[in-house]
Amino acid sequence: MSPPAVSVHGMFAKVSSVAVVGLDARPVDVEIDIGGGLPDFRVVGLPSAAVKEAPRRVRAAVVNSGRQWPMRKVTASLAPGDLRKDGVLFDLPLAVGVLAAFGQLNSPALNRYGLVGELALDGSLRPIRGALAAALAARDQGWDGIVLPRQNLPEAGLVTGIQVIGAADLSEALAFLGEGRVPGDQPGRVCAAEMLRCSNYVGPDMSDVRGQAQALRALEIAAAGSHNVLMVGPPGCGKTMMAQRMPGIMPPLTEEEAIEATRVWSVAGMLPIDQALIIGRPFRAPHHHASAAALIGGGSPLPRPGEISLAHRGVLFLDELPLFSRLVLEALRQPLEEGSVRVVRQATRVEFPAAFCLVGAANPCLCPGPSGSAGCACPPGRLDAYRSRLSGPLLDRIDLQVEVPRLTPDELFDLEPAESSAVIRDRVIAARAFRRRRLEIEKDPAGVSDLAPALRRFLRHATSSAEDSARGMDRLVKVARSIADLALTDEIDEQHLAEALQYRRPVWGAL
Amino acid sequence: MGGFMTSRTIRRRDAEYPALLREIPGPPDLLWLSGTRLDAAPALAVVGSRKASRYGLEAAFWLAKELSLSGITIVSGMAKGIDAAAHKGALAGGGTTVAVLGCGLDICYPARHKDLLRQIKHCGTVVTEYPPGTRPLPHHFPVRNRIIAGMSLGVVLVEAAPAGGAMITARLAMEFGREVFAVPGAVHSPVSRGPHMLVRDGARLVASADQILEDLGMLRSLQTDQPPPVLHPDEARVLSVLEAEPLLLDLIARRAGMPVSTAAAVLVKLELQSLVSRRPGGRYAAAVEAGADQSP
Numbered sequence: 001m002s003p004p005a006v007s008v009h010g011m012f013a014k015v016s017s018v019a020v021v022g023l024d025a026r027p028v029d030v031e032i033d034i035g036g037g038l039p040d041f042r043v044v045g046l047p048s049a050a051v052k053e054a055p056r057r058v059r060a061a062v063v064n065s066g067r068q069w070p071m072r073k074v075t076a077s078l079a080p081g082d083l084r085k086d087g088v089l090f091d092l093p094l095a096v097g098v099l100a101a102f103g104q105l106n107s108p109a110l111n112r113y114g115l116v117g118e119l120a121l122d123g124s125l126r127p128i129r130g131a132l133a134a135a136l137a138a139r140d141q142g143w144d145g146i147v148l149p150r151q152n153l154p155e156a157g158l159v160t161g162i163q164v165i166g167a168a169d170l171s172e173a174l175a176f177l178g179e180g181r182v183p184g185d186q187p188g189r190v191c192a193a194e195m196l197r198c199s200n201y202v203g204p205d206m207s208d209v210r211g212q213a214q215a216l217r218a219l220e221i222a223a224a225g226s227h228n229v230l231m232v233g234p235p236g237c238g239k240t241m242m243a244q245r246m247p248g249i250m251p252p253l254t255e256e257e258a259i260e261a262t263r264v265w266s267v268a269g270m271l272p273i274d275q276a277l278i279i280g281r282p283f284r285a286p287h288h289h290a291s292a293a294a295l296i297g298g299g300s301p302l303p304r305p306g307e308i309s310l311a312h313r314g315v316l317f318l319d320e321l322p323l324f325s326r327l328v329l330e331a332l333r334q335p336l337e338e339g340s341v342r343v344v345r346q347a348t349r350v351e352f353p354a355a356f357c358l359v360g361a362a363n364p365c366l367c368p369g370p371s372g373s374a375g376c377a378c379p380p381g382r383l384d385a386y387r388s389r390l391s392g393p394l395l396d397r398i399d400l401q402v403e404v405p406r407l408t409p410d411e412l413f414d415l416e417p418a419e420s421s422a423v424i425r426d427r428v429i430a431a432r433a434f435r436r437r438r439l440e441i442e443k444d445p446a447g448v449s450d451l452a453p454a455l456r457r458f459l460r461h462a463t464s465s466a467e468d469s470a471r472g473m474d475r476l477v478k479v480a481r482s483i484a485d486l487a488l489t490d491e492i493d494e495q496h497l498a499e500a501l502q503y504r505r506p507v508w509g510a511l
Numbered sequence: 512m513g514g515f516m517t518s519r520t521i522r523r524r525d526a527e528y529p530a531l532l533r534e535i536p537g538p539p540d541l542l543w544l545s546g547t548r549l550d551a552a553p554a555l556a557v558v559g560s561r562k563a564s565r566y567g568l569e570a571a572f573w574l575a576k577e578l579s580l581s582g583i584t585i586v587s588g589m590a591k592g593i594d595a596a597a598h599k600g601a602l603a604g605g606g607t608t609v610a611v612l613g614c615g616l617d618i619c620y621p622a623r624h625k626d627l628l629r630q631i632k633h634c635g636t637v638v639t640e641y642p643p644g645t646r647p648l649p650h651h652f653p654v655r656n657r658i659i660a661g662m663s664l665g666v667v668l669v670e671a672a673p674a675g676g677a678m679i680t681a682r683l684a685m686e687f688g689r690e691v692f693a694v695p696g697a698v699h700s701p702v703s704r705g706p707h708m709l710v711r712d713g714a715r716l717v718a719s720a721d722q723i724l725e726d727l728g729m730l731r732s733l734q735t736d737q738p739p740p741v742l743h744p745d746e747a748r749v750l751s752v753l754e755a756e757p758l759l760l761d762l763i764a765r766r767a768g769m770p771v772s773t774a775a776a777v778l779v780k781l782e783l784q785s786l787v788s789r790r791p792g793g794r795y796a797a798a799v800e801a802g803a804d805q806s807p
Contacts, residue, residue: 213759405759411759
């Protein structure tokens, strides 16, 4: 291909791409101008450091793909100019734009496709974060399709209604855009529902647990009614083991939930390469040294989802809950209440979904080793300080609190393994279905005021201690409702309330 | 505060007006109330210093709780220290409690007792003779104390300085012909002087709730009034498998032949009846026979 005659006026091309902001991708016009002056290549339009480095990669990739680089002054503008751009996905549109402006690519299809991808110096395309969001944005923009790195094809292929082209390198992308040549062996698309149906994903099974009926029951209620759980017990009693098995007793992900979760994982860059879809409910267990940004989401210039969003539609397990920084624990309150989190950084404000089930675990005291609460020798002052790290408002949002005993050898011998996850899950699914049907007829009880007078009296008799806040009481009623749902019963009765109380009272004395 | 919205007034001729309060000289004509209905249960005042010791707070909490478990309504002034501990004890005992304020119902004084005030409104009654909006002026409190003493069968003084407001309540109780009980304290403590002074003047020294009930002649009547608890078959079954040695819920459920969910609920009900005690380590045991540790 011979270089075109250089006109005195500049040469210009415009291609479409997207910028990932939060979980959304917004359309970005990549405009290229080739004008007179010393050879240079600059990007304007609030580029981050990663975007500013793009020209080096792009030039090398173009040259190494056997194309000619214009020895002119190249200016690229990413519009809208007041939107911050981060990431490496502009490499591909920049390269294509420059070649189009330079007359090396003549493509009528150019502005009907969105382009995203990171270029390696040899011209091959590397996978990007947020491919699913990008494909969704392409569909929303009414583009014909999207061209992206081959490895992102599985997740982007979940988006139906547009053409999704996976290119292994710059040449394949150019061949498609210029001549309409689709790169070879594009895998057939499998829709999300199909993937979920065919998945044979099995996590660890609850039947590995021995005894611990009370904690298991609490987890079952939590799974049925979307409650949060706190397990308090000495080290080694099985708290982590049970928490890891919690996703397995929750109903399988629906198509919508799976796509929501996949979007988060994709934007976070955590989606395994060979996996198109998050199939099992996520389980995240960040360490207690995690910073607020790591947990809640953050980073500069554009915030990325944190652990709580990676746990979206799944389980967030916080072991040693009192050892998390107070700042982090307080920051959990808003997402726990709203199921999403707003992260604000400089000029950018994004919202990440964070509808997770919180499973917390705590040791009853600071004693090292297996002494547990029986032979505890902690100084009272330190013990108080340790326990008070869990603030009342946070504990108020943890509906189910159970003590997890360390079993004696006799008890271990005496007790059978727990039920299998599948059996528990079936009950949970039935309870949720029952609840859905019930909600078509009546509303959920909002709190104590919706109870029958006899039950109100019972509750008043049972909860006059000083620790019960109004919010706590209302949540107690919600737990009782979930217990009634598990029993497939229309009306809450005293039995349900009594059982809810079992999981409500603080497991360590609050006085 | 929402309390003002739910407040109501009662007059001296109303049935809800405490009968004992009618008997004192100069009873208030009008009372502002918030919370549950003032019932006819026998009431005792538990009052004391705002600068109480840890010992005093614990004693007030414990006495109020025990009295409350016997069906006594605890009256106090919601001040810091002993008053607050008495209210909390009554709430912990599951009984009702009456807070008599020296300000309007819409003002929480002291402000740190906002939660306590809310709980008392939820499980008991807040009373004042001052209309909403009245500020807690210093001279209100001695006047308010006559209501505390007036509506109670007696006054239990836990800790007080000789010139403290709680001493006024005790003196008023004497004037009204009510019982005055004093809880002993450490000899060196300045807040022991008030109660010790009263003992020397002839007040009854008390060291347990039973002693107070006995002096009021209520011990026997209250205990025999309580019908023996009628147990649900499930409750009886769980109780029969429990031992003095704490047991895991798993084993209780299996031995009683019922699902874990049922056993968990039944245990809560038994615990509310003080028939079961929850032990650290997630285990349950049959409660020690009530009263066994108090018999001589």
